[in-house]
Amino acid sequence: MSFFKRLFKVGESNAHALVDKMEDPIKMTEQGIRDLKKDLTGAMHGLAEVKGIGIRTRKEADKKKHLAADYERKAMLLLQKMQSNQMPAAEAERLATEALNRKEENAADALRLDKEATAHETRGNDLQSKVNKLKSTVTSYENDLITLKARARTASSTKKINAQLANIDSSSTIGMLEKMKARVEEDESLAQAYGEVADAGGSIDSEIDAALGGAQTASASENLLELKKRMGIS
Amino acid sequence: MGLMDFFKSKKTNKEPDPLSGLTLDTLKKGYYLDYDMKTWEVLASNTYDWGDNDITYEWQLQCHDDTFFLEMENDDEMFWSLSRKVPLRKLDSGIITQLKNGEDAPDTLPFEGEVFYLEETGGGHFHADGAEQGREMIQWCYEDDDGTRFLTIEQWGETDFELSLGKKVEEYQFSDILPSGKTDI
Numbered sequence: 254m255s256f257f258k259r260l261f262k263v264g265e266s267n268a269h270a271l272v273d274k275m276e277d278p279i280k281m282t283e284q285g286i287r288d289l290k291k292d293l294t295g296a297m298h299g300l301a302e303v304k305g306i307g308i309r310t311r312k313e314a315d316k317k318k319h320l321a322a323d324y325e326r327k328a329m330l331l332l333q334k335m336q337s338n339q340m341p342a343a344e345a346e347r348l349a350t351e352a353l354n355r356k357e358e359n360a361a362d363a364l365r366l367d368k369e370a371t372a373h374e375t376r377g378n379d380l381q382s383k384v385n386k387l388k389s390t391v392t393s394y395e396n397d398l399i400t401l402k403a404r405a406r407t408a409s410s411t412k413k414i415n416a417q418l419a420n421i422d423s424s425s426t427i428g429m430l431e432k433m434k435a436r437v438e439e440d441e442s443l444a445q446a447y448g449e450v451a452d453a454g455g456s457i458d459s460e461i462d463a464a465l466g467g468a469q470t471a472s473a474s475e476n477l478l479e480l481k482k483r484m485g486i487s
Numbered sequence: 488m489g490l491m492d493f494f495k496s497k498k499t500n501k502e503p504d505p506l507s508g509l510t511l512d513t514l515k516k517g518y519y520l521d522y523d524m525k526t527w528e529v530l531a532s533n534t535y536d537w538g539d540n541d542i543t544y545e546w547q548l549q550c551h552d553d554t555f556f557l558e559m560e561n562d563d564e565m566f567w568s569l570s571r572k573v574p575l576r577k578l579d580s581g582i583i584t585q586l587k588n589g590e591d592a593p594d595t596l597p598f599e600g601e602v603f604y605l606e607e608t609g610g611g612h613f614h615a616d617g618a619e620q621g622r623e624m625i626q627w628c629y630e631d632d633d634g635t636r637f638l639t640i641e642q643w644g645e646t647d648f649e650l651s652l653g654k655k656v657e658e659y660q661f662s663d664i665l666p667s668g669k670t671d672i
Contacts, residue, residue: 311552
């Protein structure tokens with residue numbers, strides 16, 4: 254059984270090696286960065302929620318503070334009415350006491366909410382600095398990837414060029430040059446030969462023409478003499 | 488789920504790139520951003536259409552104790568301003584009467600010890616939160632001597648006027664823009 258297990262392991266490791274060769278590292282890195290950005294977006298959503306809660310809690314605290322101040326003002330107005338005999342003392346005092354109780358309740362609520370709002374804001378600030386760190390990390394990874402992509406492209410092109418250069422055999426290049434040289438010399442010789450042949454043919458013609466041309470000249474002067482004779486010109 | 492649903496392509500709300508896609512001009516309702524050491528929530532995203540492709544974009548920002556309106560105009564370059572609503576009673580009542588009577592707006596406007604100069608007037612349509620149907624309105628824009636502070640009078644109806652006081656701002660003054668976790672429209 255252990256023999257088959259070992260065999261399986263060998264097969265598995267070979268399969269992994271094959272997959273490793275197939276994976277494109279740039280594509281894998283791009284996917285990794287996309288995943289990181291997704292996580293960053295999630296963190297930012299979470300931070301937005303915390304900040305939103307902070308704002309609402311702070312607003313609630315302010316509202317309670319205003320309410321507390323309002324109840325205190327009402328208590329004072331009631332006592333003023335009592336002083337100016339606009340209201341029975343007992344009634345005024347009862348209502349003023351109630352108002353002050355409400356004031357205390359709202360003041361206590363305001364204090365509690367203030368503390369909660371501060372806690373939310375502190376948590377928010379902490380999260381913000383973590384998000385900023387994450388942003389800076391992802392930006393740095395993106396920049397690294399851009400550089401690596403450029404380097405990979407350059408390396409790939411250089412590799413191809415160098416491979417081609419390495420494949421060219423210098424001796425065969427020389428051989429090709431020698432062949433070409435021989436062919437050119439052959440063509441030049443042939444051209445010279447044709448030229449000589451052409452010249453030779455031309456000189457015989459000119460001899461013949463020269464010889465005939467003397468005869469032709471002689472017949473031409475005979476024709477002239479004859480004509481002169483007929484015309485009676487001496 | 489019907490047969491046709493099977494062939495329908497799923498609508499995916501594409502999240503903006505968290506590094507480069509969150510800029511001031513891409514703000515949406517529900518986003519958060521920091522300004523002046525406070526966090527602000529974007530409550531609304533509105534537009535003013537002045538015609539001829541002249542559009543002013545407006546975002547209503549609110550923190551726990553204040554509300555601002557951030558505006559952007561693209562006139563050769565992006566121009567940003569921040570304003571808040573101001574009670575109309577702070578303005579000389581004669582000016583509003585003048586406008587109600589259909590008279591021309593004055594060329595200068597004294598306000599809180601400063602003089603503002605009429606820079607622009609125009610009519611347009613206000614689209615709240617991307618609404619198709621716009622609301623007609625008229626605006627008179629005044630600037631201070633420096634051109635850094637603005638006083639704007641808006642008329643929404645026969646007797647419906649609003650006043651806002653604003654200042655020029657720069658993009659770098661806003662930071663840490665956060666997208667909403669809710670589905671973006």
